[in-house]
Amino acid sequence: MLSKRNADALLGTCVKVIIAATAIFLLFPVIVTVSMAFDGRDFMGTFPPPSLSMKWFDRLFDDAYLWSGFQTSLLLAVATAFLATAIGTSAAVAISRMPPRLRDVTTTIFLSPLVIPGVIIGFALLIFFSVFDVLPTFARLLAAHLIVALPYTIRMSFIGLTGINETLGEAALSLGANARQTFFTITLPLAKSGISAGAIFAFAFSMEDVAISIFLVDYNTYTLPVALVSSMRSNMDLTIAAASVLLMGVTLALLIVFDRVVGLERAVGQGTYRV
Known part of the structure; x- marks a missing residue:
């Protein structure tokens, strides 16, 4: 029989x-x-690729259809993050x-x-905007994204606010600060980790x-993910992989900036300010 020390070592190895x-399972895709x-080949072949090239990124930036979708997605994401965070x-x-x-x-x-499938929300908004045709396509997309983004910002902001000791605000008020000054100098800085995580x-x-988004776009205003789905149906090439890497790069750059400004580990790991 294994000794206790050997059993612990075996368990640790397992x-x-x-x-x-x-x-590996998570990172392999x-x-x-x-x-x-x-991939340096002109077709989608076996993995790993025999040669490397930047040509698919060149085609991505030369593709007006995908590039227009990326610009719309970036503008829409910034507007959604700003409005959802404020609200x-x-x-x-x-x-x-x-x-x-x-x-x-x-x-x-x-x-x-958050408990309603996105397809249901998209279809419901499509019916709604078909009846009340009062907003341009970009505004429809923004309204749709806000519906789902707001629960994230509300929840994360609420978590950040929950950890703040109420006596800190009371102390500021007792020293002569008004409610607005107390919020912007005490409450908001202490809750910035949760607010930033929600953004x-x-x-x-x-x-x-x-x-x-796929229910609300039109031929002139569309997002990059929707454009990628359309491209997969009409012309399946590795430009789609280049666009995916571009999206990952944007997300990674955002996380790096967030880590430098707020601190990713504190915002995501702790979630609340503790006194």
């Missing part, structure tokens, strides 16, 4: 193997996609000051879009959404 296998984006933070502040029972009901109502989620959702 855990490491499981972690390594899980990491990313590795394949990146390798395909730099979500305001809603989270109001919710945090409600009585517990009313707070729970209100939070459930605001988070309800990240809103931006990432808007950049990659297909299920909702």
